[in-house]
Amino acid sequence: MNFELKRVDVWSLVKIVFFLYAIIGLLVGLFYTLIFTLVGGMAGFIGGENTFPMIGLFSGIAGFFMSFVFAIFYAVFGSIVTAISAGLYNLLAKWIGGVKLSLAEEVSSIESPRREEFA
Numbered sequence: 001m002n003f004e005l006k007r008v009d010v011w012s013l014v015k016i017v018f019f020l021y022a023i024i025g026l027l028v029g030l031f032y033t034l035i036f037t038l039v040g041g042m043a044g045f046i047g048g049e050n051t052f053p054m055i056g057l058f059s060g061i062a063g064f065f066m067s068f069v070f071a072i073f074y075a076v077f078g079s080i081v082t083a084i085s086a087g088l089y090n091l092l093a094k095w096i097g098g099v100k101l102s103l104a105e106e107v108s109s110i111e112s113p114r115r116e117e118f119a
Contacts, residue, residue, distance in 0.1 A: 002102050003100075003101045004101070005099045006094075006097075006098040007093060010090070014079045014083050017079055021079065022072075022075035025070040025074025025078075026071040029069065029071055030067050032066050033060070033063035034063070035063070036060065036062055040058065
């Protein structure tokens with residue numbers, strides 16, 4: 001069976017992408033939290049308490065808040081780029097045609113009940 005994807009619903013795509021990018025941003029932010037904490041701890045250790053007082057604490061707090069900033073940043077800007085891309089796809093698909101899909105029916109080893117049995 002051959003099908004053509006003529007239009008993408010922008011809003012449904014943006015909703016899914018928003019949460020996916022928020023999760024990715026949170027993971028990236030947690031990585032930066034770890035890096036900020038390690039760098040702050042090393043700076044406090046190398047420089048001593050008098051040179052960089054409480055740098056480890058401040059870098060850990062900054063890294064913690066950065067995880068939320070990254071999550072929001074990724075979600076918002078990823079959604080904006082996705083909405084623009086989906087709109088452009090819809091426009092181009094109208095002019096030159098959409099993506100062609102070739103689908104095949106999957107054969108299952110478990111026999112599914114027929115529709116007439118539910119009526």
